[in-house]
Amino acid sequence: MTRRPEREKAGRFLAEGANAVGAALEREAARELFVTERAAQAHPGLVTAALEQGIRVSAITERAADGLSETVTPQGIVAVCDLLDRPLEGLLAPGARLVAVLADVADPGNAGTVIRVADAAGADAVILAGDSVDPHNGKCVRASAGSLFHPPLARVRDTAAALEACRAAGLRLLGAHGYAETELDSMPLDRPVAWVFGNEAHGLSPEVLESVDEAVRIPIYGAAESLNLATAAAVCLYASAMASRRSNGG
Amino acid sequence: MTRRPEREKAGRFLAEGANAVGAALEREAARELFVTERAAQAHPGLVTAALEQGIRVSAITERAADGLSETVTPQGIVAVCDLLDRPLEGLLAPGARLVAVLADVADPGNAGTVIRVADAAGADAVILAGDSVDPHNGKCVRASAGSLFHPPLARVRDTAAALEACRAAGLRLLGAHGYAETELDSMPLDRPVAWVFGNEAHGLSPEVLESVDEAVRIPIYGAAESLNLATAAAVCLYASAMASRRSNGG
Incomplete structure (x- = not known):
């Protein structure tokens, strides 16, 4: 899901790390959450927020987190999210400055x-x-x-x-x-x-x-x-x- | 000369690419210039400027340029330069804003x-x-x-x-x-x-x-x-x- 054709076919992309996952949950754009035990302990609020939104939370191993990650030091928390772009029509609300x-x-x-x-x-x-x-x-x-x-x-x-x-x-x-x-x-x-x-x-x-x-x-x-x-x-x-x-x- | 202890011992560092070499020559901070044939043809003005400053210009092979370079696509032009930092005393001219x-x-x-x-x-x-x-x-x-x-x-x-x-x-x-x-x-x-x-x-x-x-x-x-x-x-x-x-x- 990290390559463009796969992303577009699936209509989903990966948001990795606590900041991005937190922002995805606030926007209600997350559809599934993967966390290592370590990350679940470090970010209990994110796990709770996901569960409150009815999102499936799956435990993964550190090795699986490495596989999902594009970074050298994976944080062990990754959300599968809806694509964020919307049509141009209606994008600009009246009063946009x-x-x-x-x-x-x-x-x-x-x-x-x-x-x-x-x-x-x-x-x-x-x-x-x-x-x-x-x-x-x-x-x-x-x-x-x-x-x-x-x-x-x-x-x-x-x-x-x-x-x-x-x-x-x-x-x-x-x-x-x-x-x-x-x-x-x-x-x-x-x-x-x-x-x-x-x-x-x-x-x-x-x-x-x-x-x-x-x-x-x-x-x-x-x-x-x-x-x-x-x-x-x-x-x-x-x-x-x-x-x-x-x-x-x- | 690309690692810090070597740089400090030598009192020199490498500036790579036409922009950096041009700036080094303007500042009269370059002490030696290495160019591939390709780079010499692409940047004749830099070679001339170096020679006018009495700086030794050495032709190098593309392979040698790769060895000097830290980038994936070496430009084939590298200057050995004097370190640029100066003492704090006297750094700030009167009227500095x-x-x-x-x-x-x-x-x-x-x-x-x-x-x-x-x-x-x-x-x-x-x-x-x-x-x-x-x-x-x-x-x-x-x-x-x-x-x-x-x-x-x-x-x-x-x-x-x-x-x-x-x-x-x-x-x-x-x-x-x-x-x-x-x-x-x-x-x-x-x-x-x-x-x-x-x-x-x-x-x-x-x-x-x-x-x-x-x-x-x-x-x-x-x-x-x-x-x-x-x-x-x-x-x-x-x-x-x-x-x-x-x-x-x-």
Whole structure:
């Protein structure tokens, strides 16, 4: 179930470790829980929560936990979960103010970290568009540190449709682009926005750059060539989140 | 030369790849350059720059490049460089406005990413304090994407001495701390500041928390438990850098 075709066929994925399992249970997305004796003793609250939700809890050996795990040091607790993505239609609730769109983001660790930052910044939704990685990938799940289960997620192959949905929801489309003329700190950032982040190596495609309302550059005050994707997303999403709250009186 | 005792004995470290080698040459920190035929053809400017600095350039085979490299896809260009750290004394020039202090940061990839963000945000210096990783570690060099060669760096075992030096330079000490009462967006951020970031797993030590002028929390607007080190550093350093420039009229 850890490979993509199996995941999609089964409609399930694995969330591993206490943080992810806890988030899965809060979201009521867990369907089955596997725990070692050691993990059951370390996290009795998670076992209880699963049983209260009527979820089957199965004891497994350390060796079986190693087999299920993708990490070097398995925590011995793994939940089988429903896939989290939902249709684009209806994803953006009225009044949405902050959305993160990942366009062709390839690395699952990067995608997970951006989902975590988007969640922290209070994003109303995250859209994985174009050729972006499957967010249910084990590395993405881990990098998100539970945040995969928080903001509503959609996966949309057609990036133009994703951007159009954001625009229709009243969001201004800002593309994070290292070579843009407009700098982040010269922008009014207190308005509802969909931030669009591109591929790690190639950035935003020409089509996406044409579709956004504005391409925006994070100013580089020192000698660095650029920021990496996750830190750039952190700066953009928090700049918007903080500006929006400042102008609304906190 | 890739292991720490060897590095310290030799007073040299390896910078691998065109970006890092270019940054090393700009800083005049390279002492010897090794290139494959393929890399010499791809980066003639780097070879010329090295020769103009009177640095010995040696042709190596692809196999030798693999042996020197720590990466899966070696770029075939490696510079032997002088260690970059300097004494704490004299590190902070008068008028320094932004310094990043890494206290017990263990992971070299994290350290390199924070150095890159600090450079981008225009930091006047970076201090690796306490048990922090050696910044000349190959993974740190790579994660810094050349930025290791930009801001002045010091390595200081005695964290208290590092903080004292920042204070003596007129910097306000702000500790990034997930459980602090004071929120980032309630702070005046336009003043000269040394941001202190702690260990990935344990955060700032009680001693550091007592020494800083203020512990500051990045507000979590959504359901995420926390941010990771690099994205938290990005938010704090850019919040200060942008506020400082706003109040100084850009």
